[in-house]
Structure formats: structure tokens, C-alpha cells
Amino acid sequence: MEESKMDLNDFTSAENKKMTTENDIPTFNPPIGDAPKVGVDGKSKKAQTFTPPTTSNMDPGCYYHPEERVVGHCARCGKNLCRYCCDSFGVTGGEYAGKMLCYDCTTKLVKDNVEELQKNHNYIHGQYTQCLVGCAIGGVIGFIWGLSGGIMGALLYMVLCAAIGGSASNFFHRFIAAIPGFFVSTGNMVISICVGLFKFIFCFFLYAIMALFETVKKILYYRNYMAQTADCLEKDSSALQCIRDRMEYSRVMNENRGMSLADLMNEGSELYNNSYARMVQEQGEEKAEAFVSRCTTQIAENGEIIRSFTA
Structure with missing residues (x-):
């Protein structure tokens, strides 16, 4: 019985052929003729396709x-x-x-609160000063004006003129706007003058009383706002x-994972205070x-x- 012999060249050739086959890029050869039906029942169905998973755009940390x-x-x-x-x-x-x-917006909010409150307090202090000075000047003028009617008349005029001084801008704005209505034509000059004078006196006292209520309302509003915001900055x-x-x-x-809170709060440590x-x-x-x-x-x-x- 003869033994089959393989020399070194045959072995090397076979090995190279094996390596070449393993390293070749696989190719797809479509079937020739009618493609096989997909599905157990033999009916043609859409072949399954591979849909890669969608990658979610995850937010950063x-x-x-x-x-x-x-x-x-x-x-x-x-x-x-x-x-x-x-x-x-x-x-x-x-x-x-x-x-x-966030922390930054909270810090910014505190800064905005401080700036806004300081601006409002400055405005209120200015209004207080203006109101008090106006009341004082108006009160003196009213008192002198009403002296001819006795002490009660002087006090009445003092209060009304003080109210006018406290809300002078509102009073004069209304009164000036009403001036054209004082001039009326009735065909009789005396009656026209009397009607105009009556309107003048009526508007003066009406707007003075309105100014009185506005002055009191303004002062109370400012005091309430100051009380509400008195400790806002501290808080x-x-x-x-x-x-x-x-x-x-x-x-x-x-930064110190593994360390206990007690150790990090020891005297001299970062969380001590x-x-x-x-x-x-x-x-x-x-x-x-x-x-x-x-x-x-x-x-x-x-x-x-x-x-x-x-x-």
C-alpha cells in the first residue's frame, strides 16, 4: 500500500488558498430566475428589512x-x-x-430686586419730600387766604390748599383743563359772568377735595409699600x-467622594461654616x-x- 505523499510546496499552496478564502470580502449573488416566495403560505410578501435603531440626541449633563x-x-x-x-x-x-x-438666574433676580427696590424707594422719598413741601406751602397760603373768614375759615382753606399742594400736579392739570368751560354765552353778560364764576368756584373746591383724597391715598400707598418691602433685601x-x-x-x-460629612465639617475644613x-x-x-x-x-x-x- 503506497503512502500518499505531500511535499512542502503542496502544503504551502493549500494553506495560502485557505487564507485567501477566509480573508476575501463576501459578496452577495442574487438568485437566478424566479426569487423564492417569502412567507409560509407561499404568497408573496414584502421581504423583511433591517431598520437601524434611531440614535437619540441626549441632552448634555x-x-x-x-x-x-x-x-x-x-x-x-x-x-x-x-x-x-x-x-x-x-x-x-x-x-x-x-x-x-437656576443658581445664576436666582442670583440675577436678587440683584434685580435690589436695583428695582432702591429705585422705587428713591422715588417714594422724592414724592414724600415734594408732598410735604407742597402741603406746607399750600397750608400757609390757605391759612392767610382764609383769615378774613375767621379762624374756622382759615383752617378750612389751609386744609384745602395743603391738599392742593400735596397733589399739585393733578389739581392744576384738572383745573386748567376745565378753564374753557368757565366761559359761557347766555346772551346776558351778567348771567354769563355769574355762571362762569360759579363753575370756577365749584371746580376749585371739587378738585381741591379730590386732591385731598389723592394725597391721603398716595401717602398710605407709599407707607404700605415701604412696610411690605422693608425686610425684602435682608431676606x-x-x-x-x-x-x-x-x-x-x-x-x-x-470632589471628596467617600469622605463623611462629619469629616468635611471639622474645624478648618471646607464645610466648617x-x-x-x-x-x-x-x-x-x-x-x-x-x-x-x-x-x-x-x-x-x-x-x-x-x-x-x-x-
Whole structure:
């Protein structure tokens, strides 16, 4: 029995052929003739095709915590916010009720509140000064004017003229607008003069009484606004500091993963004087987050009170 022999050249040729076959790019050869029917029942159906999965354009991470998933956006600027930011900056009342404000917009809101309140207070102080000076000048003129009618007449004229001085612009605007109506033509000069004089006196006292009520109303409105906004800036500053401590707490905890809060609050540590960290330690993180959310709401509501002022 003869043994089959394969020399080295035959082995090398076979191996190269094998490698060439394995490395060839596969090609598709369509069937010749009628293509096979698709489907069990033999009826022609649309051949299945492969639909690649759609790639979702995922939002980038939270603006303040890039490693956290986005669950909301700032109602003012649209910044991406994670659940921690949404818990901290969720507003429960006022213009942004049910929405979130980011840290930057909350800080900007406090700054806007300060500027608006200072502008309104300056305006009110100016109006107070103008009103008091007008009342004083009008009162003196009225008192002198009414002296001929005795002390009671002098006091009456003093009050009316003081009211005119307190709301001088409104009084003179109305009175000047009414002047054309004082000139009437009845065909009789005496009657026309009497009618015009009556209108003059009537309008004078009517607009003086209206000015009196407007002066009192204006003073009460200004006093009420000043009382409402007396501690707005102090409350806003305190609330903003708590929010800043919340942001600092988040940064320190992210940078020191694995360390306990107690260690990070030791004397000399980064969270030693952090009010938010102290609140978390004493009351728990859930209550601390709720408090920060109330701070954000308070800033938003104070802003509405401040901007409600009408000159």
C-alpha cells in the first residue's frame, strides 16, 4: 500500500488558498430566475428589512453637575438642571410657580430686586419730600387766604390748599383743563359772568377735595409699600447665602467622594461654616433641600412685590 505523499510546496499552496478564502470580502449573488416566495403560505410578501435603531440626541449633563442626568430646565434661561438642582431651585409660588430657576438666574433676580427696590424707594422719598413741601406751602397760603373768614375759615382753606399742594400736579392739570368751560354765552353778560364764576368756584373746591383724597391715598400707598418691602433685601440676602452654601456643599461633596460629612465639617475644613451642611447634618438632606426651595420661592415672590409698585 503506497503512502500518499505531500511535499512542502503542496502544503504551502493549500494553506495560502485557505487564507485567501477566509480573508476575501463576501459578496452577495442574487438568485437566478424566479426569487423564492417569502412567507409560509407561499404568497408573496414584502421581504423583511433591517431598520437601524434611531440614535437619540441626549441632552448634555447638568450645567452645574455635568455628571448628573438632565431632568429639567431653568424657566428663565433654559439651562439644563439635574434632580438635585430641580429640588433646590423649584419655585412653589409667584410668577415661576411650578418651575425651576437656576443658581445664576436666582442670583440675577436678587440683584434685580435690589436695583428695582432702591429705585422705587428713591422715588417714594422724592414724592414724600415734594408732598410735604407742597402741603406746607399750600397750608400757609390757605391759612392767610382764609383769615378774613375767621379762624374756622382759615383752617378750612389751609386744609384745602395743603391738599392742593400735596397733589399739585393733578389739581392744576384738572383745573386748567376745565378753564374753557368757565366761559359761557347766555346772551346776558351778567348771567354769563355769574355762571362762569360759579363753575370756577365749584371746580376749585371739587378738585381741591379730590386732591385731598389723592394725597391721603398716595401717602398710605407709599407707607404700605415701604412696610411690605422693608425686610425684602435682608431676606433675599439671607436666602441667597443659603443657596450659595447649597452649591458649595454640592461641589465639595462631589470632589471628596467617600469622605463623611462629619469629616468635611471639622474645624478648618471646607464645610466648617456651611449653613446648608449644618442643616443636612441636623435635619437631613430632604428637609435641607425643601428649605433651599423655599428660599428660591421667597426671592421670586419678593421680586413680584417689589415690581408691583406703580408711581
